[in-house]
Amino acid sequence: METRERILAAAAIELADRGYAGTSIALIAEKSATGKGLVQYHFKAKSDIALVIVRSAFSQAPFANVLGVDTVHGLEAVVASIRSVAGAFRDDVQVRAAVRLMREYHLIPVTLPTPYVGWIARIGALLREAEAAGDVRQGLDADREAWHLVGYFYGVQEISNRLSAREDLPERIEEMLARALVTLGTVAPERYL
Numbered sequence: 001m002e003t004r005e006r007i008l009a010a011a012a013i014e015l016a017d018r019g020y021a022g023t024s025i026a027l028i029a030e031k032s033a034t035g036k037g038l039v040q041y042h043f044k045a046k047s048d049i050a051l052v053i054v055r056s057a058f059s060q061a062p063f064a065n066v067l068g069v070d071t072v073h074g075l076e077a078v079v080a081s082i083r084s085v086a087g088a089f090r091d092d093v094q095v096r097a098a099v100r101l102m103r104e105y106h107l108i109p110v111t112l113p114t115p116y117v118g119w120i121a122r123i124g125a126l127l128r129e130a131e132a133a134g135d136v137r138q139g140l141d142a143d144r145e146a147w148h149l150v151g152y153f154y155g156v157q158e159i160s161n162r163l164s165a166r167e168d169l170p171e172r173i174e175e176m177l178a179r180a181l182v183t184l185g186t187v188a189p190e191r192y193l
Helices: 003-018 025-031 036-042 046-059 074-091 093-103 117-132 142-164 169-183
Strands: none
Touching (some): 003 036, 003 046, 003 093, 074 093, 074 142, 117 142, 142 169
């Protein structure tokens, strides 16, 4: 593994576990088996590391919604996207670090990207597809519903994180989806669960 990637991998673990304030360049150097000078050669400051981790996590699938774009559409794609993001929140340390950093943005002296905007827009487009296909109730405000779906997801994952370190997240997401599909007026919601 290249030195820069090793530094980022160690930083992601520490930032996910300890947060921005609890992680230092010295700790990242120790955990990445490099020297502090080498970390600072690649990154001028801890905030630069945070920015790279957040940008990377939020520019890749599933947040970029690259998953199944050609084969999955409408409500099926909404459900797949939410499940995929939930899996990333639970299983991908870089995503967990980015999510924690986004919560701690006020401690970080750089401007982090605004999260979830692209995901909300993609879900809105998919809900419009679902409405056109007759899979959800007509007259749906797709953009508003997309915003609320992402907000609902965020709240569910946050409570799951606090109460079970996201171990129950897959089960909680399925419960959330069952409720959300009813709210959307989904025709035959069971086919998506």
